[in-house]
Amino acid sequence: MSNILVNWLQRAYPQQFFRQARTRILLLYILVLAVLMSLAIPLFRYLLFYQIDQRVRADLRESRADFLQAFNDWNQQSSTQTLGDFQAFIDAYMEEKLPADDNYFLILLEDEFYRANPVVLLKPLRPGSPLYQRWLNLEEGKRGEWHSPDPDIGKILYKADPLILDSNQRATYISTHATAGEHNEALEGVYVFILVASGVLIIALMVDWLIAGFLFAPVRSLVKTTRLISETDLSQRIPEKGTGELAELAKTFNAMMDRLEFAFNSQRSFINDAGHELRTPITIVRGHLELMGDDPREQHETISLVLDELDRMGRLVEGMVLLARSERPDFLQLEKVEVSELTKELFAKAHTLASRKWQLMLNAHQQLMCDRQQITGAMLNLLRNASQHTKKEDTIELGCSCTQTEARFWVRDTGTGIAPEVQPALFNRFTRAPNNRQREGSGLGLAIVKAIADSHRGRIELVSEPGVGSTFTLCIPIIPFRDSQI
Numbered sequence: 001m002s003n004i005l006v007n008w009l010q011r012a013y014p015q016q017f018f019r020q021a022r023t024r025i026l027l028l029y030i031l032v033l034a035v036l037m038s039l040a041i042p043l044f045r046y047l048l049f050y051q052i053d054q055r056v057r058a059d060l061r062e063s064r065a066d067f068l069q070a071f072n073d074w075n076q077q078s079s080t081q082t083l084g085d086f087q088a089f090i091d092a093y094m095e096e097k098l099p100a101d102d103n104y105f106l107i108l109l110e111d112e113f114y115r116a117n118p119v120v121l122l123k124p125l126r127p128g129s130p131l132y133q134r135w136l137n138l139e140e141g142k143r144g145e146w147h148s149p150d151p152d153i154g155k156i157l158y159k160a161d162p163l164i165l166d167s168n169q170r171a172t173y174i175s176t177h178a179t180a181g182e183h184n185e186a187l188e189g190v191y192v193f194i195l196v197a198s199g200v201l202i203i204a205l206m207v208d209w210l211i212a213g214f215l216f217a218p219v220r221s222l223v224k225t226t227r228l229i230s231e232t233d234l235s236q237r238i239p240e241k242g243t244g245e246l247a248e249l250a251k252t253f254n255a256m257m258d259r260l261e262f263a264f265n266s267q268r269s270f271i272n273d274a275g276h277e278l279r280t281p282i283t284i285v286r287g288h289l290e291l292m293g294d295d296p297r298e299q300h301e302t303i304s305l306v307l308d309e310l311d312r313m314g315r316l317v318e319g320m321v322l323l324a325r326s327e328r329p330d331f332l333q334l335e336k337v338e339v340s341e342l343t344k345e346l347f348a349k350a351h352t353l354a355s356r357k358w359q360l361m362l363n364a365h366q367q368l369m370c371d372r373q374q375i376t377g378a379m380l381n382l383l384r385n386a387s388q389h390t391k392k393e394d395t396i397e398l399g400c401s402c403t404q405t406e407a408r409f410w411v412r413d414t415g416t417g418i419a420p421e422v423q424p425a426l427f428n429r430f431t432r433a434p435n436n437r438q439r440e441g442s443g444l445g446l447a448i449v450k451a452i453a454d455s456h457r458g459r460i461e462l463v464s465e466p467g468v469g470s471t472f473t474l475c476i477p478i479i480p481f482r483d484s485q486i
Contacts, residue, residue, distance in 0.1 A: 022212035026205055033201075048186050049179075056157055056177045059100060064159055064175050067093070067105070071163060071173070083109070086165055090115060102181045108172040111136045122178060124148050124156055131156065135174055138162045154180030222253055234261040281309040319444035322377075322451075331455050332371040339364035339407050342372065343400040346379050346409075350398060353380075354387035361399030368407045369479050370456055375409070378452040381445040382411040382472045389470070390415035402478070406458070410473040417466040427460065449474065 074089045090107050094117045099105055104125055107114045113127045124131045124146060131146045138160055146156040158176040165171060225236045237254045240247060285306050292302040325331050340362050347360045379398075386396045390413050397412040418426065427450040446460075449472075453460045456476045464470035 022209060022216050025212065026209055030205070045190070048190070049183055052179060052182050052186060053157065056179060056182070059103065060157060060159055060175050060177055063099070063103065063105070064161065064173075067173055067175070068161065083165070086171065087114070102178045104176045106174040106176070108135060108174070110170065111172070114171075122153055122156075123150070124153060125176060131158075135160045135172055138172055152180055153178050154183055219249070222249070229257075234264055281313045285309050316444070319448055322448055332374065334369050335372055337368045337370055337372050337375070339366055339368050339400050339402055342375065343398065343409065346376065346383070347398050349380065350383045350396070353384055355392055356387060356390055357393070357395040359395060359397040361397055363399070363401040364407065366402040366407065366478065368476060370476055374452045374455070375474070375476070378449040378474055379409055379411070381449050382474070385445060386411050386413040386415065386470070389413065404478070406475050406477045408473055408475050410471055412469065412471040414469040417468050417470055418462070418464040419466055423462055423464060426462065
């Protein structure tokens with residue numbers, strides 16, 4: 001068993017390791033870093049050698065200036081400029097001045113090697129070499145560089161200055177420097193730095209990998225949570241810790257799950273309630289049909305009852321379909337509507353609902369962009385509910401008004417009113433007021449009104465007091481006519 005587990009870990013863990021987002025991010029980081037380093041190292045080497053060469057040239061200029069100053073002083077103080085006097089001056093100067101590392105001073109007399117400091121010269125500086133030939137027969141100062149094939153010598157920087165002793169004699173002062181030594185020392189320092197930096201980088205990457213694992217904990221929790229979510233269990237949530245994008249991801253996921261859980265529960269409740277509401281008329285229809293005899297009168301009564309129940313089932317199905325359609329983006333068919341004209345049409349239809357003291361209140365002279373049919377259906381639902389909760393001698397008022405931002409349609413009655421504890425659930429599906437005298441309603445009317453208001457980005461308001469009456473107000477925002485959608 002242990003061998004099987006070890007073999008499984010050997011096969012699965014590398015795959016799991018490379019599948020992790022933090023591993024891929026670090027590998028991508030290493031790749032980018034490698035590309036940048038491959039470009040940066042040559043550039044760094046070039047700049048480093050350039051700085052060394054500039055410093056060496058500055059040293060050579062300083063040494064040259066020091067020698068020329070000494071030569072000019074000797075030339076001005078000396079009454080004679082014989083070859084022997086010049087040689088004595090050179091010998092004394094060379095004995096006194098000690099050149100820096102890899103610096104060489106050479107003196108040529110009549111293009112013949114006279115003396116050097118240090119005494120032992122590099123091969124490219126010795127008489128007869130190609131570089132030595134450059135310094136012969138100079139009429140003016142010359143500076144330059146010589147690239148030696150020997151890596152221990154490298155590049156040689158030089159400055160040659162002809163010296164006029166008298167009309168018949170001349171000399172040449174040459175200051176040189178071999179850069180290989182300083183270049184190699186600099187490279188050794190760079191190599192040590194690269195080794196130390198590489199070690200630090202490896203440790204940093206390992207620490208970063210562990211820290212990334214901690215930062216990606218919400219993602220792993222998200223994966224674990226989504227695996228636990230099922231159709232029957234939508235209660236799983238991700239712990240919301242810290243700040244930043246991953247914490248925001250956890251909050252967004254939890255908010256999404258809250259919406260999904262609410263939607264699923266609402267859908268489940270809707271299906272259960274719809275099934276219950278449909279089961280009752282089906283049972284009634286089935287029972288009466290099974291008990292129906294041959295008596296024509298009994299048959300007529302049974303058929304009337306069955307048709308009535310079927311009509312109620314049809315209204316229930318139509319309401320359910322309308323609620324389902326209200327969540328679709330193409331639910332509304334927008335058009336320009338005169339608020340007062342629409343209210344007058346609704347008032348004319350209201351008289352056919354019941355015999356009540358109907359009143360009309362118009363306080364609107366604006367146009368509204370809305371779905372005329374849906375607004376009409378919502379207001380007829382409110383008017384029908386008002387007629388069901390009032391008596392013949394009660395008053396029902398239909399009115400409208402407009403502000404700069406919204407249009408308001410209200411239905412006010414002097415009926416039985418609604419208890420405060422019932423009002424919050426009144427707009428839920430399949431909820432009926434407890435004092436409804438007519439129980440044939442589907443319980444979807446106010447839910448449909450709320451759905452139509454929500455689809456218009458509006459709202460439905462209720463003010464009611466038992467024994468005094470109720471006022472339902474449908475508020476629809478007024479939007480510019482140039483907008484084609486809500």
